[in-house]
Amino acid sequence: MHVMVLGAGLSGVTTAWYLTRAGFQVSLVDRQPGAGLETSFANGGQISISHPEPWANPGAPAQVLRWLGRADAPLKFRPHRALAQWTWGLRFLLECLPARAHRNTVAIAALALASGQRLRALRAELGLEYDQLERGILHLFYSRGEFAKAPARAAQLRAFGIAAEVLDRDACLEREPALATCAGSLAGGIFAQGDESGDAHKFTRALAHRLEEGGVVLHRETEVSALETGSGGRVVGARVRRADGSVDSLRADACVLCLGSHGPRLAAPLGLRLPIYPVKGYSITAPVLEPALAPYVSLTDESRRIVCSRLGDRLRVAGTAELDGFDTTIRAARIAPIMAWVQARFPHAIDLERAEPWAGLRPATPGNVPLIGRSARPGLWLNTGHGTLGWTLACGSAAALADLMSGRRPEVAFPFLAAAEV
Ligand SMILES: Cc1cc2nc3c(=O)[nH]c(=O)nc-3n(C[C@H](O)[C@H](O)[C@H](O)COP(=O)(O)OP(=O)(O)OC[C@H]3O[C@@H](n4cnc5c(N)ncnc54)[C@H](O)[C@@H]3O)c2cc1C
Structure with a gap:
């Protein structure tokens, strides 16, 4: 099963790591030339x-x-x-x-x-x-x-x-x-x-490097302009624009939204109101x-x-x-x-x-509790909205999402999203 992780900040890169570990085929997409160059770049550490x-x-x-x-x-x-x-x-x-x-x-x-x-x-x-x-x-x-x-x-x-x-x-x-x-x-x-404490950007970059060494494709300088849907409204991929101006459709069996503050704009056309x-x-x-x-x-x-x-x-x-x-x-x-x-x-x-x-x-999110789990749209999962604690919560959130996508119940007691909630 191919999972496309949208966004290569702390959330996206750790998600890609734990999904790979769980046996999924994973790719990553980010508009920047490398991983961790937006909010995960120079946080408090x-x-x-x-x-x-x-x-x-x-x-x-x-x-x-x-x-x-x-x-x-x-x-x-x-x-x-x-x-x-x-x-x-x-x-x-x-x-x-x-x-x-x-x-x-x-x-x-x-x-x-x-x-x-x-x-x-x-x-x-x-x-x-x-x-x-x-x-x-x-x-x-x-x-x-x-x-x-x-x-x-x-x-x-x-x-x-x-x-x-x-x-x-x-x-x-x-x-x-x-x-x-x-x-x-x-x-x-x-x-x-x-x-x-530690440098979140160095961590994200190092982990992305390990992923690429292991065969994960990181689509750099690739801007997601829309999520694409198929029959039954299932999310089947993303429409992207590359740095050379070309437009493409990237397909996957499932997508994970890790686009930081920019996720709600892409989720809105699907009727999803992310409180971020x-x-x-x-x-x-x-x-x-x-x-x-x-x-x-x-x-x-x-x-x-x-x-x-x-x-x-x-x-x-x-x-x-x-x-x-x-x-x-x-x-x-x-x-x-x-x-x-x-x-x-x-x-x-x-x-x-x-x-x-x-x-x-x-x-x-208003209560600083991240959105982790299945969205109301089939084929779209969320691991986003970590607010003030995205570095602190990155590995635990990503590992839990990988568990959920594998059909396992995460060990941590946390209000993971149920379908149709967001
Ligand atoms: C000043 C400050 C201090 C902080 N201090 C701490 C701290 O000490 N400890 C702590 O735990 N947390 C801290 N945080 C919070 C933490 O940094 C964030 O929660 C975390 O970086 C969010 O990671 P993310 O992956 O969700 O978002 P991001 O790092 O922003 O990743 C989103 C990615 O999506 C990409 N993207 C966005 N839109 C598109 C698009 N349309 N197409 C393609 N790619 C796109 C971006 O390029 C980016 O790489 C701090 C934050 C700030 C601002």
Whole structure:
């Protein structure tokens, strides 16, 4: 059986890998010249199993209101006329209801744990190198009020089976000595030992390379312009446009949609309404000048929603969320808080003059729970909508989809799509 995976970001490449393992004949299609060149290119680098809570949580609406009008707000809403943005926003509000937020957190935690295990197994098996570090993630709290909630949060993580330890300020500095020069008003942290970090693009590229070595065809610079259907509305392939302008029809027995934020546009003509909207984020990547002054432990600043990962001789700092349609322009006002954050904390560690800014679109569902499983259209499967956690959830989601397509029940307790749901 030939499965065509549409999109070669983290989701697409891992999907192709686990499908190949399950015995399917697989091909990949992407409009870019290589794998992982859109949202999977320069993300925060965190395998953040310890952050299953979605942005849509009971505290979010008040927080967003407080940030309104601030150019440097961690979450910014730029109203568009597009109905999709407003519909998504309303569904986001609905997902903030306590019961829904809890249900989403439980689902994401289960998938994240399974995904971490899959990633470790894959890395050991293939010897993949992607500047990975198994040093955990330290969640930092700069407000006493927020830190007061840390014990309850750590206890909840432990109840999910996720290692989490509350550290006072001194213990944070012991865990990551590079924080010593900049501890300032640090109140304390939560340390998650089982978390990791690494370069998602290097990983995606390396895995795509292994796939090609094994005979999987990656159709590069091939833009999917429409999904094609046959009798009974079954999806039988895709109409594509190649870089030389030629148009072609690629056929398959089944297709998997892994097109990030761009999936809904291609699914809509088939009557499928995928609740995915692009949530823009930014990062900078700068060369490390003084290795001892730059952190090795991956950091999450819980107050400012900024994350930081050491990637070999580079430091990646990422954050901010903006609802601004499909625009990927790098706005100075949005990069500024990231620059200021790293300048204030690690001023002598990196070369900020040579920092490379980047912006990408998180393919986000309102509750941050990805869409994995069979779509309402025969022949079309989904593994998409991973929002803020596409790197963390990649291997677990892809392995689960391969199980579902093989007729097996995935081991992870997660609300996989039932036919006709989406
Ligand atoms: C600033 C930022 C920081 C982040 N930090 C983290 C983090 O620390 N940890 C974490 O777990 N997650 C993080 N994420 C989220 C994570 O990066 C994403 O969830 C993930 O990259 C999404 O992968 P994807 O494969 O679904 O999408 P993409 O990587 O965008 O892949 C989709 C692919 O489809 C292709 N494509 C699109 N349209 C077409 C078309 N019409 N025809 C052909 N090809 C097409 C694109 O070229 C692309 O390669 C972050 C995201 C951002 C923006």
